Amino acid sequence: MSRLAIISAMGLLPVELARAVPSALVVTLQGVGHDHTGPVHEHQLERLGALFDDLKAEGVTEVVFAGAMSRPNLDPMQFDAFMQATAPRLTEAFGQGDDVLLRLVVSLFEENGFAVRGAHELLQATANGGLIAGPAPDERALADAARGVEILHVMSGLDLGQGVVVAGGLCLGIETLQGTDAMLGFVAQTPKHLRRAKGVFVKAPKAGQDLRVDMPAIGPDTIRNVAQAGLAGVALAAGRVLVLDRAVTLKLAEDLGVFIYGLEEI
Amino acid sequence: MSRLAIISAMGLLPVELARAVPSALVVTLQGVGHDHTGPVHEHQLERLGALFDDLKAEGVTEVVFAGAMSRPNLDPMQFDAFMQATAPRLTEAFGQGDDVLLRLVVSLFEENGFAVRGAHELLQATANGGLIAGPAPDERALADAARGVEILHVMSGLDLGQGVVVAGGLCLGIETLQGTDAMLGFVAQTPKHLRRAKGVFVKAPKAGQDLRVDMPAIGPDTIRNVAQAGLAGVALAAGRVLVLDRAVTLKLAEDLGVFIYGLEEI
Structure with missing residues (x-):
């Protein structure tokens, strides 16, 4: 037992x-x-x-x-x-x-x-690869996601955050101790003239991170804040980020028109 | 001529x-x-x-x-x-x-x-090494400055920001496209329970940066925002960061009780 x-x-x-x-x-x-x-x-x-x-x-x-x-x-x-x-x-x-x-x-x-x-x-609630909800990301959004992955990789050795926002190739936010929602709130206040594309929030565990104790997760609040920040969507490391309250989270993404996308092999 | x-x-x-x-x-x-x-x-x-x-x-x-x-x-x-x-x-x-x-x-x-x-x-207005203005940083502040330098070094290859805030060993802000003042405004909103020390704002050029076109600088606004964010002071790469409006900036640091300190060999 x-x-x-x-x-x-x-x-x-x-x-x-x-x-x-x-x-x-x-x-x-x-x-x-x-x-x-x-x-x-x-x-x-x-x-x-x-x-x-x-x-x-x-x-x-x-x-x-x-x-x-x-x-x-x-x-x-x-x-x-x-x-x-x-x-x-x-x-x-x-x-x-x-x-x-x-x-x-x-x-x-x-x-x-x-x-x-x-x-x-x-829970078997991890992000799968490919489009999970919302409209398919365009080429620019996928390029922003790739740049986000690059930034997270370099920062991986620093024991810092697990999230980053990239819009039109430019970094608008890096997650620190205050967490994802605070960072998305900061991004939402970016002056319009600095934004060249809607942008993407990218989330992935740090290299070598023990998923048993600190697995990154998104949920309904994440999607609300991503939409509020004017981003096109969320890109997640497939298999290594939890999607909490999955049915609600996916429906919200559809309703608010933001994508949730699983990145394979990052 | x-x-x-x-x-x-x-x-x-x-x-x-x-x-x-x-x-x-x-x-x-x-x-x-x-x-x-x-x-x-x-x-x-x-x-x-x-x-x-x-x-x-x-x-x-x-x-x-x-x-x-x-x-x-x-x-x-x-x-x-x-x-x-x-x-x-x-x-x-x-x-x-x-x-x-x-x-x-x-x-x-x-x-x-x-x-x-x-x-x-x-202009011959670059930061010198050692204490430039305000109260001397204590051991904890110097340790936070060193952690900030470490983070900036790792991020140097990413062509991102030149500034970071560290408090009690924890990173509270990383400069992105929105610039120093926006980042310090974000840090000022950090919930109290996440702050274990006053913290330090660290500014240095990226590795290999051409100082002729993109030299980092601080000025009176920086000092006001550092004080507003509750930080202990500013640590600068000596010889590689400009102190603008120097007399006013230094007097503000004294009046507001925040240090300006030049880090040698970073």
Whole structure:
């Protein structure tokens, strides 16, 4: 018997997972926030030992991390014995990029006997290749998508964002800590004289990114913001970006006249 | 006898140059805009042949490009003979990055017998190394500046922006086509919970950038926007970034309590 726990932060993804796997235990974290309406087990990041004990008592053997979470502030005064023993590794990881911290979190769960699954394995909701919704992209849009991929590749080593907007060959936005929606809001304010084409939002995981803990995703809000920014559409790395709330997202793209397109081999 | 022409677009830099070199001929371009109050010779980008003739008639032997200009729309119907002959080279350059286009413009002036000077040679207004104004940056600010330099280095090959904001090791903004002030406005809107330190705005030329045509610059507006964004200060590549309206800019930094710091060897 294997049982899944969803280690949940905010957003649609953990809610969709809980719906897709009704037997799963939903774990939320104090101070992080979540959007579940059903029952949850709330835990503290400072007491991962207690969390592991609870998971074992509940028969959990697999976990999936899901949802958006900014880097937490931990209070060492509240650490349980497990976290006290782990403190030196945490301190080291905190000084480095988010990728390092996430890899450590995955390791801690694995060392304690849990298999770490990816949301994409459980939901089968990743972008496919080719046109997914909306009008077909024209040649200019495909060229903008290719330029976006080039920019993301170069930036891949920097442990930064996963999204970029290109319009008529010119870069209008690069995702930073504030996330996709903030970046699209910035693009929407671009003065008209700087825009030579509608442009494309390109989203792909970083090279070497562990999709199990940080898989890029789009959803209805993304499509609304893409349309609001006057872009022609969204280009996604096929198989490596989640399309959340898929039916709603695709219908919105059709209604607003923006494309969703899956790029193969990027 | 050598005489200078200032090929002027918008902003402070061409105005400062005209003040620094009173004998210079100021050339403005139809549809581009400028901030001069004194006499100017207005020309059309579509008629560079006529511009060259005028410069020669005025005894001009050297030119300096100055000011901010977005990529122009040219009307081929208005091309003079020189521009018609140059059209194939222009068309090719237009398909590539701004750097390529700027290099072509420099070549056209040089091929027609004009020496192309850099504004930094004429103004001696570049950032020096070390503390230039305001409070000394602390260790955290210097670490953020170093991370900014790292990001700019990696992005250097992309022919994108020249500025980046880093706060507590996290990237809050990367300059795109909209420019420095737009990016700092975006950073100012960062939600508080994402900010772990005040942060630093880092500005440096791209690797291999021709400083004669596209030298990065800061001025009073930069300092106002840096303070508005809640940043600790500005770090500049020493010797390779202009500090415009220097006395006013430095006094503003002191008054607003933000540092201006020159980074050696970046």
